[in-house]
Each structure stands twice: as C-alpha cells, then as structure tokens.
Amino acid sequence: MQIEDIEKLAELAKIELTDCEKQDLLRELDSILGYVxxxxxxxxxxxxxxxxxxxxxxxxxxxxxxxxxxxxxEQFPDAQxxxxxxxxxx
Amino acid sequence: MIDxxxxxxxxxxxxxxxxxxxxxxxxxxxxxxxxxxxxxxNVFLEVFGDVLEQAKKADEIIKSGEAKKLTGIPIAIKDNxxxxxxxxxxxxxxxxxxxxxxxxxxxxxxxxxxxVLIGRTNMDEFAMGSSTENSAYGPVKNPxxxxxxxxxxxxxxxxxxxxxxxxxxxxxxxxxxxxxxxxFCGIVGMKPSYDVVSRSGVMAMASSLDxxxxxxxxxxxxxxxxxxxxxxxxMDSTSVVIEGRTFSTSIIGVPREWLKEGVDKEILENFxxxxxxxxxxxxxxxxxSLPYSKYALAAYYILMPAEVSTNLSRLDGVRYGxxxxxxxxxxxxxxxxxxGFGAETRRRIILGTYVLSHGYYDAYYNKAWKxxxxxxxxxxxxxxxxxxxxxxxxxxxxxxxxEKSDPLQMYLSDIFTVLANxxxxxxxxxxxxxxxxxxxxxxxxxGPLFADESLFAIEKDLRENK
Numbered sequence: 240m241q242i243e244d245i246e247k248l249a250e251l252a253k254i255e256l257t258d259c260e261k262q263d264l265l266r267e268l269d270s271i272l273g274y275v276x277x278x279x280x281x282x283x284x285x286x287x288x289x290x291x292x293x294x295x296x297x298x299x300x301x302x303x304x305x306x307x308x309x310x311x312x313e314q315f316p317d318a319q320x321x322x323x324x325x326x327x328x329x
Numbered sequence: 330m331i332d333x334x335x336x337x338x339x340x341x342x343x344x345x346x347x348x349x350x351x352x353x354x355x356x357x358x359x360x361x362x363x364x365x366x367x368x369x370x371n372v373f374l375e376v377f378g379d380v381l382e383q384a385k386k387a388d389e390i391i392k393s394g395e396a397k398k399l400t401g402i403p404i405a406i407k408d409n410x411x412x413x414x415x416x417x418x419x420x421x422x423x424x425x426x427x428x429x430x431x432x433x434x435x436x437x438x439x440x441x442x443x444x445v446l447i448g449r450t451n452m453d454e455f456a457m458g459s460s461t462e463n464s465a466y467g468p469v470k471n472p473x474x475x476x477x478x479x480x481x482x483x484x485x486x487x488x489x490x491x492x493x494x495x496x497x498x499x500x501x502x503x504x505x506x507x508x509x510x511x512x513f514c515g516i517v518g519m520k521p522s523y524d525v526v527s528r529s530g531v532m533a534m535a536s537s538l539d540x541x542x543x544x545x546x547x548x549x550x551x552x553x554x555x556x557x558x559x560x561x562x563x564m565d566s567t568s569v570v571i572e573g574r575t576f577s578t579s580i581i582g583v584p585r586e587w588l589k590e591g592v593d594k595e596i597l598e599n600f601x602x603x604x605x606x607x608x609x610x611x612x613x614x615x616x617x618s619l620p621y622s623k624y625a626l627a628a629y630y631i632l633m634p635a636e637v638s639t640n641l642s643r644l645d646g647v648r649y650g651x652x653x654x655x656x657x658x659x660x661x662x663x664x665x666x667x668x669g670f671g672a673e674t675r676r677r678i679i680l681g682t683y684v685l686s687h688g689y690y691d692a693y694y695n696k697a698w699k700x701x702x703x704x705x706x707x708x709x710x711x712x713x714x715x716x717x718x719x720x721x722x723x724x725x726x727x728x729x730x731x732e733k734s735d736p737l738q739m740y741l742s743d744i745f746t747v748l749a750n751x752x753x754x755x756x757x758x759x760x761x762x763x764x765x766x767x768x769x770x771x772x773x774x775x776g777p778l779f780a781d782e783s784l785f786a787i788e789k790d791l792r793e794n795k
Contacts (some may be wrong), residue, residue, distance in 0.1 A: 244683075245679070248679050248682045248683055248686070249679060251682050251686070252638060252642075252666075252678045252679055252682045253642075253645070253659065253662040253663045253666055254663065254666050254667055254670070254675055254678060254679065255663045255664065255666075255667040256667075256675075260672075260675075264675075264676065264679060267676060267735075267736050267737070268676075268679070268680060268683065270735070270736075270737045271630060271680060271736060271737050271740070272680075272683075274627060274630070274737055274740075275627045275628075275630045275631050275693070275697075276627075277624060277627045278624055278627045278628055278631065278693070278696050278697050278700050279692065279696065281621070281624050281696075281699075281700050281703070283696070283699040283700060283702070283703050286699045286702045286703050286706075287702070288695060288698055288699055288702070289702065290698075294566055295566040295567075297563060304431070305413075305431060305432070306413070306430050306431035307413060307414065307430045307431070308430075310413070310414065310428050310429070310430035311430045313428065314427060314428065314430070314648065314649035314650075315648060315649070316646055316647070316648075316649070316650070316651075316652035317652070323647065323648055325647055325658070326657060326658040326661060327657075327658070328658055
C-alpha cells in the first residue's frame, strides 16, 4: 500500500487526513492487513458462501410508533419549516 | 446509610419487597458512591437529574404490590443505547449533543420493569476499543487499580457495577465489549446469542456481530437483567424467541491448543483452578480441537471494519450530529466527519473501505465470511460432543494506560472474545480469581446457539465450590 492508496480510501470514506495521519495509517494498516491476511491460507473450498439473515417483512399497514417527531426535527443541523435543509448537489 | 458494594440485585429486591429498604435508599447509596469516585474514575458521562423521582415512582409500585424483580433497582446504561429525550453520544464528539427520539427495546423493557435508569456510562467511541482510551471524553479508570484500563468498549458499565455506582448495567458486545471489561473489573458479563435481544435502539457498529447484554455482580443478577431484556421485537427483523429449548450442561470442552502460548501464567493457573472446582461440582472436562476457530480474530478484523465503514456512513452532518460547514456538500461531509470522529474510528472506517473496495472484496470480505461459516459449522459440531467451551476471557489481566498504543497489539487482546460474536453463540464471563498483583481474572463459557439460560448456573457452581 502507498500513500496514494490511503488518500484514495480517505476520499471514498469522506475523511480528511493530515500528512502525519496518512503516514501513521499507512504503517498501521500494513501491520493489521499483515495479520488478517492469514484468512487467505485457510482452506474453505467446501464452504458455500451464504448469508443466513433474511429480511423479515411485515404487513404493509400503518402502525403508530412511539417516537418523538420534535426530537428528530431538533437534531437537524440546518432546517427550514420542519424540514432538513441540505446543500445544493448540482 | 446502606452499604451496597456487595449487595446483589437478588437480595436488594427481597429487601425492597419486605419494606426493609426503599428504592430511594438504594438510589441515594449509588449516588453517594458516584459522588465519591466518579471524578477520578470517569465512569458516568451523565447522571440523570430525575433518578430520585424514578426511585420514588418505583417505591409506589412496590407499595402497591406490583413489583417485579428489577423494580426500584438502579441500572446504568452504556452511552450507545437510546433513551427517549435523553442525550446519547456513543462516546463521540460527533453526537455530543444528540438526543434520542425513541426508546431502545431493552430500555422499554427496563422501564416496564420499573428499574431506575441512573445514567449513561462512558465507552470507547462508537464501541470501538478494548480499553475506553478511545472515548472522546477521556478514559475510564479501573476501580481496582487506577493506573489500569477497565477494559472496553463497555468499560464505564463494568466500572460502575464494580464500584457500587449501580446494581447492574447494560453494555453492548461486538467482539468482547461486555465480557472483557467484566473480566478486567472482576464481575459477571454476558453476551447473549445473536438475535435473542433486540438491537433496536442500540447504535449499530457491526450489525452482524452486535448484541446488548448485562453486567452484574453475580450470574443470578445477570440472569435477572437478561430475562427482562430478552424477547421478540418486530423492530429488529433478526429477532427470535428462545423459550422452550433445553440443553444439557454437564460437559465442558477446553481447546488447550490455544493456551500454549501468549496467555499470562496467572490467568492460566486461575483458569485451571476454576476447571478443577467445576470438576468437583460434577462437570466433565474434555479436551477439544477447534482448528478453524483460530482464524476468528483475523476474520473479525475484516468483517467488523467492513460493517463499521458502512454503518457509520450515516454520520455525515446532514440529519443529525456534528456539522462543520464546507464549500460544497462533499466538503461539508468531509469536514464534519473529520472533526467528529476520533483516530480509531477513522482507522476502522478506512480499513473497512479498503477490504470492501474493488479488487480486494473477494480476497478479504468474501473469504472472511467463508471462514466465519466454517467456524459456525465447527461450533455446531463441537456442541454434539460437549455442552460448553471454556477459555480464559482475556490473555492478560487489565493492562496499563498507553500499554497497547499499537492498534494490532490492542486488537490481539480480543483473541478469545471475538469467537462468540463470529459464531453468534451465547457466552458468559465470570471471575476466576485474582493475579498476585490483585487484578481480577476471568473465565468464559460459550454454549450452543440459544443456550443462553444454561450459562447462568456455572458461576454459582464455581462460587460455591471453593
């Protein structure tokens, strides 16, 4: 892994890093990946990849939930007329 | 003033029913201990202002004869579990002023039982860490030795119980975050089977691994809290019911191949002594081999950061949490996330982004899932031969602050605990004794999926066979 790879990942993850943090992360990731790489050597050729958790659907009926609309609205960092206000995307 | 340091929920509950003590008495006793030690230990991020009112209400319920086992009992809540109308920060600057808009399922259950919710406990940011050193609000100190960590990530909950600031506590366990601090603080901590306690209202860290569970002084007390919070919840689509299943409890398997190196000598001695006591109590001890399971930690440190990087993408400064204004929308995301997240959180997000990225997905993420399936199978098979698997909870007793500044060294301290999260099995950590320096040591027992109830008797057998 190179510094450019760290920069690319930080860009994807939307995180800003200082040069010093990039250097630290490069070193730490190398050491962590060196350890977790051992899964490569495990023979799991007879194991099927399956995800056991499935979505559990409910009837499409309106149900009242206990929650506070006021608390949700109060959390908005920027709001107008009870709606969350976002920055222009285009 | 009543001394509550060694008072169990079981005993306190009896005393409350007999009218020998009130919930207000118990709560005031907890508050005194908080006042005396919270400053040095940094356990509570907030003690709720209405605890005495909660206690008075509980006393009325008790008087009316409607009391349940937890009515009037002060319980502490890890700072990543939502209580409507109260702040909940997950130990992060990102959510410093965030207020919950609903109750977690487990909180609803505790409220229905009339428990007194005493405050929210300090933790590693977003439950990522093994020492609480990653909390944005400073680390918790181990009440037994102030130079040492209480364990993490639920270190605040463990220290609160160990120092008599509450009678029991809730934590969350993604890779050992209940059991490791329980072991470091000399108390009981339990991670239920995946699916049996609703995750609705606990902040998601790694959703296929997260579980809420209890801390208490004894396993009877841990069972009381577990029995209160367990149950099906339609708000958690993975939630299942475990009632009506029975399990044998006579044979304990020990994977001795894991104990050959890297485990502290005194931890091992106490582990073996505990097994001897259990043998005297009638359990059979059997050597077992779990060849795939030694890869659990490697698989964990691929799957967990992958899920973390996805789950924490919701924190972008738009709908809630910290916002730092930037020039455009992406700049605002970046500035907010960089200001809000601490070093370990960023590290895991970047690591997760890497293992999920194009070109590495198969080699890391998919391979780790396959290893996870192999481990699940291995556990299913081993539980045809034995009823429990026992290991030390941690390879060492509580370590000193700053001792594990290298991230990989910190991760390696989870070697025994992550297995239960990878396999989804119920696991309890109970005290196994003390080191010569007076530090608590722990032993953990894992049962088959949904054998949660069968884990609670072991600690009592251990305690009563000295």
